[in-house]
Amino acid sequence: MCASFAITGYPREVGAGWLEPLLTYPGHLDLSLHIEPIPPMVAVQRLRRQLARLESSSRSDAQAGRLTDFAAEAAADDAAELSAALARGHGKLFRVGLYLTVHAPDQDTLDGEVQQVRALAASLLLDAQPTTFRALQGWVTTLPLGTDPLRLRRTFDTSALAASFPFVSPDLAAPVGDTAVLYGLNLSSSGVVVWDRFAQDNHNSVTIARSGAGKSYFTKLELLRLLYQGVEVAVVDPEDEYRRLCEAVGGTRLPLGAEGECFNPFDLPAAHGQDALTRRALFCQTLVSTMIGEPLASDARAALDRAVVAAYAAKGITADPRTWKRPAPLLADLVAQLHEDSGSEAVELAGRLEPYVSGSYRSLFAGPTTTKPDGHLIVFSLRDLPDEVKSVGVLLALDAIWRRVANPNDRRKRLVVVDEAWLLMKEAEGAKFLYRLAKSARKHWAGLAVVTQDAADLLSSELGQAVVSNAATQVLLRQSPQAIQAVADAFNLSDGEKAFLLSADRGEGLLCGGTAGDRAAFYSEASPAEHNLVTTNPAELAELEASGLENDEADPL
Incomplete structure (x- = not known):
């Protein structure tokens, strides 16, 4: 009618x-x-x-x-x-x-x-x-x-x-491909906010919000819906907030630093290139520099290179790709080769690596890799890493992610999620990784999703500016009064948008992006099954545990 x-x-x-x-x-x-x-x-x-x-x-x-x-x-x-x-x-x-x-x-x-x-x-x-x-x-x-x-x-x-034309509408006009994701409901119209990061100029995104505004909730919701579309996702999770989601969808979780969890940095990648062994040897130099906390001198670098080659050779691994399927050496094997070297630099370097072999930091390198970083969802949990070895664990996680993203023999849509990015930016190798991935992720059909609550540090550094300028998708949730001016200057917000972000409820935000500078205020909406997987509210988690749904193995898909 x-x-x-x-x-x-x-x-x-x-x-x-x-x-x-x-x-x-x-x-x-x-x-x-x-x-x-x-x-x-x-x-x-x-x-x-x-x-x-x-x-x-x-x-x-x-x-x-x-x-x-x-x-x-x-x-x-x-x-x-x-x-x-x-x-x-x-x-x-x-x-x-x-x-x-x-x-x-x-x-x-x-x-x-x-x-x-x-x-x-x-x-x-x-x-x-x-x-x-x-x-x-x-x-x-x-x-x-x-x-x-x-x-x-x-x-x-x-x-x-x-004044009547063109019709002013708060709905987005950005292109949508085959991996469109429902972000939520438009607060200014009766429509929905549907966004496809892989249909934009680049696939990167940045999400900035104050603590408790719902940034992790929103990120996990987008991650879950991208998994529906067949996108492979890797997550750097400093606070172990993605564990329940990972277990529910059958993902791979690597709790670095947990008891019994080992990660061998000498593992060769499954998809071998002609220079895979050489690249591992070069990475070992970066790894050892991070372990000892300073760059290697030229003599120590040469001694380390000899020891790495000798450690692989002792396991029967040579430049012949047919030998690369053999078990890789461990960090203890590298230290043993350094002790056998006649040079003083090698002996000194071996002594400085002893804490990671037989000392307090040995648990992460005590044996072969216990969980292979493979699957449609890979979560590197860093919560259990002690502060003394956190930089080493971060480097291992980022190296594993980069090897999958840059693998020329396995091209597919991928998303790398870095939650609480301000923690990663404090590590030198973490900052370098973010910068490299922000610049080159699009070339590998991948996107970088940076999530942070420290807007001031992100926007005041060259690295942060590079991440923001290379992100075609920008999501702003509720902001604090101390950070709103920096956010407004960086994203060219109007007075009305500033007022909205200062008073936004949990889950409400502003999506900025697209070639035409589309903007839409939205409210993140989840189904009950999705909400149970992505919520981090302690009261709700306690209720789920009491009802027996915390460890529910039912497939939400």
């Missing part, structure tokens, strides 16, 4: 986007705007007659001693201004008809919708009259046919008409 209306009364002045409240009405409402240009000569003649009629009426009232008609005086002033503008060629006149059709499934619902639409129109100073005896003509007028049987028109000048 439907009911049609013609707008017969308009406000004296309109501003930009004055039709937006009607366009974003949260219901089935068709709006049709019919425009007919008036030839300049005809417009001038009509204005002259109208101005003469209004001035004659004013003079007649004055001579008869009647009170001044202020509406007539305002109309005369408007007509004089329009005549002057037309005479100077600054505008034109148009005949405009504005019509509305409200749709509803039944009569009771239709009556309620009609009342709401008429009230909305009245708030805009629009007089909406029902087309009671011309219902068919009213319905046809709002169809996309370009015909106007009602012909209830009003004269508009160029500026008033320009």
Whole structure:
């Protein structure tokens, strides 16, 4: 069922986007705007007659001693201004008809919708009259046919008409591919916010919010929905917040630093390149430099290179790719080769590596890799790493991720999520990784998702600026008053957007991105099953544990 209306009364002045409240009405409402240009000569003649009629009426009232008609005086002033503008060629006149059709499934619902639409129109100073005896003509007028049987028109000048076009809409116009993700509901319209990071200029994103604003919740929700699309995801998780999600979807979790968890940095990648062994030897130099906390001298670097080659050779691994499937050496084997070297630099280097072999830091390198970093979801949990070896664990995790992303023999859509990126940026190798991936991820069909609550540190550093400038998708959730100005300057926010981010509820945010600079305020929406997997609210987690859903193995897909 439907009911049609013609707008017969308009406000004296309109501003930009004055039709937006009607366009974003949260219901089935068709709006049709019919425009007919008036030839300049005809417009001038009509204005002259109208101005003469209004001035004659004013003079007649004055001579008869009647009170001044202020509406007539305002109309005369408007007509004089329009005549002057037309005479100077600054505008034109148009005949405009504005019509509305409200749709509803039944009569009771239709009556309620009609009342709401008429009230909305009245708030805009629009007089909406029902087309009671011309219902068919009213319905046809709002169809996309370009015909106007009602012909209830009003004269508009160029500026008033320009304020109506293009239609101002808060919905996004960015391209959408085959990996589109529902971000949530549009706060300014009845639509949904659907975004495809892999259809943008680059696939990177940055999410900035204060603590407790819902940034990890939103990130996990997007991650889960990208898994639906077949995207491979790797996560650097400093606080072990992705464990439940990883277990639910059958992902691979590597709790670095946990008891019994080992990770061998000498493992050769499964997809071998011709220079895989050489690259491992070079990486070992970076790893050892991180372990001892300073760059290696040239003599120590040479000794280390000899020891690495000897350690692989002792396990029967040579430059022949056929030998690369044999068990890789351990860090203890490397230290043993350093002890056998006759040089003093090798002996000194072996001594400095002893804590990682037989000392307090040995647990991570005590044996072969216990969990292979493979699968559709790989989570590197860093929570159990002691601060003394956290930089080493971070380096191992990032190296494993980079090897998968840069593998030329396995091209697929990938996303690398770095949660609480400010913790990673404090590590030298972590900062270098973020910079490299932000610059080159697109070339490997991958995206980098940086999530942080420390907006000031991110935006004040060269690394942070590089990450933001190379992110086509930018998500801003609730901000603190101390950081809002830096965020506003970096993302060119208006006063209204700043006020929105300062007062946004949990889960509400602003999506900025796209080639046209699209922006949309949205509310992150999750199904009950998704919510149980991504929530980090301690009260909800305790309730889930009590109800037995915490370790539910049911597949949410």
